[in-house]
Amino acid sequence: xxxxxxxxxxxxxxxxxxxxxxxxxxxxxxxxxxxxxxxxxxxxxxxxxxxxxxxxxxxxxxxxxxxxxxxxxxxxxxxxxxxxxxxxxxxxxxxxxxxxxxxxxxxxxxxxxxxxxxxxxxxxxxxxxxxxxxxxxxxxxxxxxxxxxxxxxxxxxxxxxxxxxxxxxxxxxxxxxxxxxxxxxxxxxxxxxxxxxx
Ligand code: ADP
Numbered sequence: 001x002x003x004x005x006x007x008x009x010x011x012x013x014x015x016x017x018x019x020x021x022x023x024x025x026x027x028x029x030x031x032x033x034x035x036x037x038x039x040x041x042x043x044x045x046x047x048x049x050x051x052x053x054x055x056x057x058x059x060x061x062x063x064x065x066x067x068x069x070x071x072x073x074x075x076x077x078x079x080x081x082x083x084x085x086x087x088x089x090x091x092x093x094x095x096x097x098x099x100x101x102x103x104x105x106x107x108x109x110x111x112x113x114x115x116x117x118x119x120x121x122x123x124x125x126x127x128x129x130x131x132x133x134x135x136x137x138x139x140x141x142x143x144x145x146x147x148x149x150x151x152x153x154x155x156x157x158x159x160x161x162x163x164x165x166x167x168x169x170x171x172x173x174x175x176x177x178x179x180x181x182x183x184x185x186x187x188x189x190x191x192x193x194x195x196x197x198x
Contacts, residue, residue: 002028003107003196004100004123008115009130010159012137012144012152014175018130019111021185028103032112032120036092040065049087054080089118097123106196116168117160128188129169131162132176 007022009015023029040046041064050058050065054073060066074081100108112120121127132140134156141152166172173184 001101002103002105003125003192004097004110005107005192006110006112006115006121006124006127007130008112008121008127008165008169009132009175010137010162010165011113011155012139012141013130013132014140015111015113015130018128018173018175018181018185019109021182022109022189025185025189026105027189028100028105028108030096030099030108030110032092032096032110032115035095036088037065039091039095040088043091046087046091050084053083053087085114085118089114089120093118093120093123096120107192116165121168126170126192127168128171128173129162129165130173130175131166132174136176 007015007019009018019029019031040050047059050070054070057069058066070084074084096110096112100110107125110120110124112118115121115124115127137156138149138152141147141155142149145152171188173181173188175181
């Protein structure tokens, strides 16, 4: 089993963009947010806990998660959002750990928006935080998601601030379209490879 490395960053930091570079280098890659969405449809433990917490309406007739319903329930209710996370996160963390332990490459990379908030960083050997200036993050997300500046700021303000994340992270990648990005990625890549091979 290789090292387990996590990558995160606030919305618009470019964490997926940076993760794609590692993936292109051949690093086994796990996208926790995508896997979480899948597991909410397929995992029996999540299904029964969600029905217990939110009622039968949380799944559609065809058995798929009723995302619109669930979003509307948790959107304005912090307690219910926490209940949702408490159901989904442990299952996804275990799934990600099992996945990482099955990889034979010197290290694997897991991307998660809530790597620190969910506590999933504790199951990893190293964490990388991707950062970018606030204005740049806003512009990127406005363009990517066709949402308003206010909507982006609202989401940013709900996330753990970068200052706090950088205290927990082992490494920071600056993705400000000024500091060259590739050398930062390659330096870490070499370091993880060396550490595992040494
Ligand atoms: P996150 O996953 O952190 O929310 P993304 O990786 O989706 O952010 O990046 C947000 C947007 O900014 C995407 O459209 C992405 O292609 C673009 N982007 C991110 N980093 C860069 C970069 N270094 N150069 C050019 N575009 C970038």
